[in-house]
Amino acid sequence: MEISALTTYHCLAFVWYFFVAYSITRVRTAERPSEVFLYGGQWKYLTVLNLVLQAVFYGVSFLADVLRLIKKLRCAKCVISSRDLLFSVLAFPVSTFVAISFWTLYTYNRELVYPKSLDGVIPLWLNHAMHTAVLPFAVLEILATPHRYPAKNKGLILLGFVTFLYISWVLWIYSVTGEWVYPLFALFSPAGLAAFFAGSLAVIISFYNFGEFLNRMIWGDSIVILDYGRKGK
Numbered sequence: 001m002e003i004s005a006l007t008t009y010h011c012l013a014f015v016w017y018f019f020v021a022y023s024i025t026r027v028r029t030a031e032r033p034s035e036v037f038l039y040g041g042q043w044k045y046l047t048v049l050n051l052v053l054q055a056v057f058y059g060v061s062f063l064a065d066v067l068r069l070i071k072k073l074r075c076a077k078c079v080i081s082s083r084d085l086l087f088s089v090l091a092f093p094v095s096t097f098v099a100i101s102f103w104t105l106y107t108y109n110r111e112l113v114y115p116k117s118l119d120g121v122i123p124l125w126l127n128h129a130m131h132t133a134v135l136p137f138a139v140l141e142i143l144a145t146p147h148r149y150p151a152k153n154k155g156l157i158l159l160g161f162v163t164f165l166y167i168s169w170v171l172w173i174y175s176v177t178g179e180w181v182y183p184l185f186a187l188f189s190p191a192g193l194a195a196f197f198a199g200s201l202a203v204i205i206s207f208y209n210f211g212e213f214l215n216r217m218i219w220g221d222s223i224v225i226l227d228y229g230r231k232g233k
Helices: 003-025 046-069 073-112 116-120 124-131 134-144 152-177 183-187 190-219
Strands: none
Touching: 003 046, 003 124, 003 134, 046 073, 046 124, 046 134, 073 124, 073 134, 073 152, 073 183, 073 190, 134 190, 152 190, 183 190
């Protein structure tokens, strides 16, 4: 993709995610169900945290594009390295996990992840913006530009650490309130919950590997940070 077109795309994607993240914060307190957005507010939900993550990623991507346009290549190299790390370790696997896990559980029993009481609070378009559109955006990013993945061990350690932080946040909220972030968790025994978290980590790692595979299949093994080569032009 031409750098000018890529810059426009990343700018629009940043504006979109910023708008969606802002929209979810504007849910009116008087209209929300009593069990929603209590301790931790909307920041206890992986979906909302992912919106912020995507806004940050596309903001960094837009900055990298602008620096390339104005020929500030030394600065661009550093920003592109940060962009690639964000995308490979977090933006792609988390978006994929959010979309697939949400709609799988929603189809099985929506009350476990998205109670029907939310339908009168969160518009349908916002639900799909949070849980559906994130996946095609992630795939489109791989198609639009190559990304340099970190060494496998480094990438998986970073992904595992961030996953551990979120699980710790979920457990902390339960220890304070006695209520789970998602009703699904109440169905498990402590051992079952540990197994569920371990399984979720395995799934998100598989999405990390899948993103790396797609990136390699489309762009090849040799990706130069600043000169994207013939495929990137």
